[in-house]
Amino acid sequence: MEENKNIQSTESAQKGIEVTLKNLTKEFTDKTGKITVAVNDFSVTIPAGKLIGLLGPSGCGKSTTLYMIAGLHKPTGGSIFFDDEDVTLLPPEKRGIGLVFQNYALYPHMTVKQNILFPLENLKIPRAEALARAQEMAELVHIGELMERKPSQLSGGQQQRVAIARALVKYPRVLLLDEPLSNLDARLRLQTREEIKRIQRETGITTVFVTHDQEEAMSISDAIVVMNEGIEQQMDHPQKVYDEPVNLFVAKFLGNPPINVIDGKIQDKKLVLSDGTLIDDNIDFANQEVSIGIRPEFFEINEKGKIEATVELVEHIGRDNMIISRIKNYDKSFRAIVPSGLGIVPGAKIKFSYSKIFVFNKETGRRLI
Amino acid sequence: MLEYKKDGWKAAISLAPAMILLAVFTFWPILNAFRMAFMNDYSMSSGKWDGIGIRNFIYIFKDPTFWTALKNTCIMVFISVPITIILGLFIAVGLNSIKKLQSTFQTIFFLPYVTNTIALGLVFGAMFHQYDGFINQLFNKNISWIGAGASYTNAMIVLMIYTVWNGLAFKIIVFLSGLQSIDKQYYQAAQIDATPRGRVFRRITVPLLSPMILYITITSLIGAFKAYSSVISIFGTGKYGPGSDPKLLITIVGYVYEKLWASGVPLGEAAAGSLILFAIILAITLVQLQVGKKRVHY
Numbered sequence: 001m002e003e004n005k006n007i008q009s010t011e012s013a014q015k016g017i018e019v020t021l022k023n024l025t026k027e028f029t030d031k032t033g034k035i036t037v038a039v040n041d042f043s044v045t046i047p048a049g050k051l052i053g054l055l056g057p058s059g060c061g062k063s064t065t066l067y068m069i070a071g072l073h074k075p076t077g078g079s080i081f082f083d084d085e086d087v088t089l090l091p092p093e094k095r096g097i098g099l100v101f102q103n104y105a106l107y108p109h110m111t112v113k114q115n116i117l118f119p120l121e122n123l124k125i126p127r128a129e130a131l132a133r134a135q136e137m138a139e140l141v142h143i144g145e146l147m148e149r150k151p152s153q154l155s156g157g158q159q160q161r162v163a164i165a166r167a168l169v170k171y172p173r174v175l176l177l178d179e180p181l182s183n184l185d186a187r188l189r190l191q192t193r194e195e196i197k198r199i200q201r202e203t204g205i206t207t208v209f210v211t212h213d214q215e216e217a218m219s220i221s222d223a224i225v226v227m228n229e230g231i232e233q234q235m236d237h238p239q240k241v242y243d244e245p246v247n248l249f250v251a252k253f254l255g256n257p258p259i260n261v262i263d264g265k266i267q268d269k270k271l272v273l274s275d276g277t278l279i280d281d282n283i284d285f286a287n288q289e290v291s292i293g294i295r296p297e298f299f300e301i302n303e304k305g306k307i308e309a310t311v312e313l314v315e316h317i318g319r320d321n322m323i324i325s326r327i328k329n330y331d332k333s334f335r336a337i338v339p340s341g342l343g344i345v346p347g348a349k350i351k352f353s354y355s356k357i358f359v360f361n362k363e364t365g366r367r368l369i
Numbered sequence: 370m371l372e373y374k375k376d377g378w379k380a381a382i383s384l385a386p387a388m389i390l391l392a393v394f395t396f397w398p399i400l401n402a403f404r405m406a407f408m409n410d411y412s413m414s415s416g417k418w419d420g421i422g423i424r425n426f427i428y429i430f431k432d433p434t435f436w437t438a439l440k441n442t443c444i445m446v447f448i449s450v451p452i453t454i455i456l457g458l459f460i461a462v463g464l465n466s467i468k469k470l471q472s473t474f475q476t477i478f479f480l481p482y483v484t485n486t487i488a489l490g491l492v493f494g495a496m497f498h499q500y501d502g503f504i505n506q507l508f509n510k511n512i513s514w515i516g517a518g519a520s521y522t523n524a525m526i527v528l529m530i531y532t533v534w535n536g537l538a539f540k541i542i543v544f545l546s547g548l549q550s551i552d553k554q555y556y557q558a559a560q561i562d563a564t565p566r567g568r569v570f571r572r573i574t575v576p577l578l579s580p581m582i583l584y585i586t587i588t589s590l591i592g593a594f595k596a597y598s599s600v601i602s603i604f605g606t607g608k609y610g611p612g613s614d615p616k617l618l619i620t621i622v623g624y625v626y627e628k629l630w631a632s633g634v635p636l637g638e639a640a641a642g643s644l645i646l647f648a649i650i651l652a653i654t655l656v657q658l659q660v661g662k663k664r665v666h667y
Contacts, residue, residue: 071561072557072561092561093561093564097561098561099557099558099561101557103554105552105554105555105557107555107558107572107573107576108577108666109576109577109666118559118562118564118572122563122564122565122568123563166558170562
C-alpha cells in the first residue's frame, strides 16, 4: 500500500501538472499608503511537463509571480490552479512545490546529505527510503560524491545542484527556480542551463524559472513569457517570440545586439523614414507615426538598397563584422551584422537593404507589420 | 609594508597613552596579585613577608567562609546563567516574530540594561519586603524573603530573579541582532518543506545563532563568577545576606573584597582568592571553547 502510493506520486511527477494563473494581481502598499502594482491582471497557462521561462527586466513582477505560485506571496487578486485544484489560498507547504532560491538558501550548518534529507524529515518517511531518495536525487544532479561536504566547501554550480536536489527530493508537483543562473560565472552558466534542461526532461516536472537574461530564457525554455511592468506581453515558443514580437517592448527586449529602431511614418500607404526616404510603398495602414525595427542580422549590403548610411565603426566579432553606422539626419547610430571580408572601413558610404522589418505604432508600441 | 615599518614610531606614540595606562592599572596589578598570592604573610604597611610559598592558599582552603562563597557563586552561575540564556533566547525569538509593537517591547526589555544596578537592587528590596512588599501583598503571604530570618532558599530565589532580570536585556539584544541577521530565505525554504516550528527552531535557528550563543555563554559565565554588586545592591553596603546572617550569600569576589579590608589579615589571602577565581574562570572558558569548536557553526 505504502509502496503503491510512492510509485503513484512519482508517476504524477513525471507527467507533470498544468499551472494556470487567472487574472493574477499583486499590489504592494508602502508605509505612506502608496500602492505599487507589481503584477497586473496576469493570466497564463503553463502546460504540463514543460520548462517555462518568465522573462523581463528587473522590477517587472516576474519574481513576485514566482513567489505567488510558490505561495510565499499572497495575491491581492486572481487565482492560481494546479490542474483543476484551486491553490490560491493554500499555504506554500500544502502546495507541493519545490523552490530553488536565487542564492540557493542551503542550510550552511548541514552537510549536502542533511540538506537534501531535510524536506523528507517532515514527511516522516522511513530513514532507509529517505536515504535512497536523497541518493537518487544527488545522482540525478551529479553530486553523488559530495554528500558529506558542507555548502561552503562547494562551488556555486555545485551548490545550485544541491538546491535543485533538495527541491526535487519530495517529488513536488511544480519546480520553481528564481534567477537560477545569476550567481554563476559565464562558463558555468552555459553548462548549468543545459543541466537544468536535462534534469527537467528526465523528471518531466512542470518547471517555471525566472530570469532577466533573454539568452538564458531563449536557450532552454519550451516557452517564454515576457513581462513588463507587471503585465504579460507575450507567451510563446522562444523563436516565435523573437521572430514575431507583438510589440516594440518585446522586440527590444529580445536579441543581442538589440534591434535597431528608427523613427518613420506611414503616409498615403507609403512607409517613409523621417527624412523622407521611401522604404515601402504598399502599406495597408492608416496614416500614423511609427517606429521601424530592423534586427542587425536582417541587413544586407546592397547597391540597390534604400537605406543610405555612413559607416562609423567596424567591430570584428569573429565570423561576422558588426557595422555601426549612421543614417543622415538621424541622431542614433544603428548596428548591422554583415559577413566579414567585404572591406568596409569607417567613413565609407554604403547602402542597405533588409530581409525583414517590423513596424510598430509609435505611441502604443503595438506591432503593425 | 615598508611604509608601515617606517611609520612604526608613529604607531608607538599613538598607542603609548593606552599602553601606559593599561600597564599601570591592569598589567602591573595582575602581576603583583600573582606575586602577592605566593608571598607568605605579606604586610603592605611594613613591606615584609615570610618567604615564598602557598601558605595563603592553605589559609583560604581552611576557611569555611571561602567554601560558602564558592558554593554560593557556583549555585548562582550554574542556575542563573542557563535560565537567563534560555529565557533571553525565547524572548528574542518571540520579539523577532511579532511585527506590531516590536520596538515598544524591545525598549521595555532593554530598560533594565540602562537602569542603574543599585537602583534595580533597591526596587527588588522594596518588592520583596516582608511587610509592605509588593510580592507578599500580591500573594497575600508573610514570607521573609530578604529580611531578618530569611531562609537560604528564599534569599537565593530573590538574588536569582534579580540576576536573571538584570542580565536578560543584554542577551535579548544580542540574540535579536543575531536573529535579524539570519537570511529570511532559510525560513521560507523550511516553510515550503512544511517544517514544524519546533524543528525550525532546533534545526535552523539555534545552529545559525550558535556563535552568538557561545559568546553569550562565555561572557555570562565570566560575569556570573564575578558576581558581587548584585548581592550588595539587594542587601545593602557591605552585607551579603539578611541582617541575621550577613554572610549568607557571600560570593568569591565578596570574599576577596572582605579580605582586603579585614584588619590584620595579610593582603596575600585576597590575592590568592582572586587567583583561584581566575583559575576557575580560565578552566571553564577553555572547556567552553573546546565544546564550541564541535558544536558552533560559523
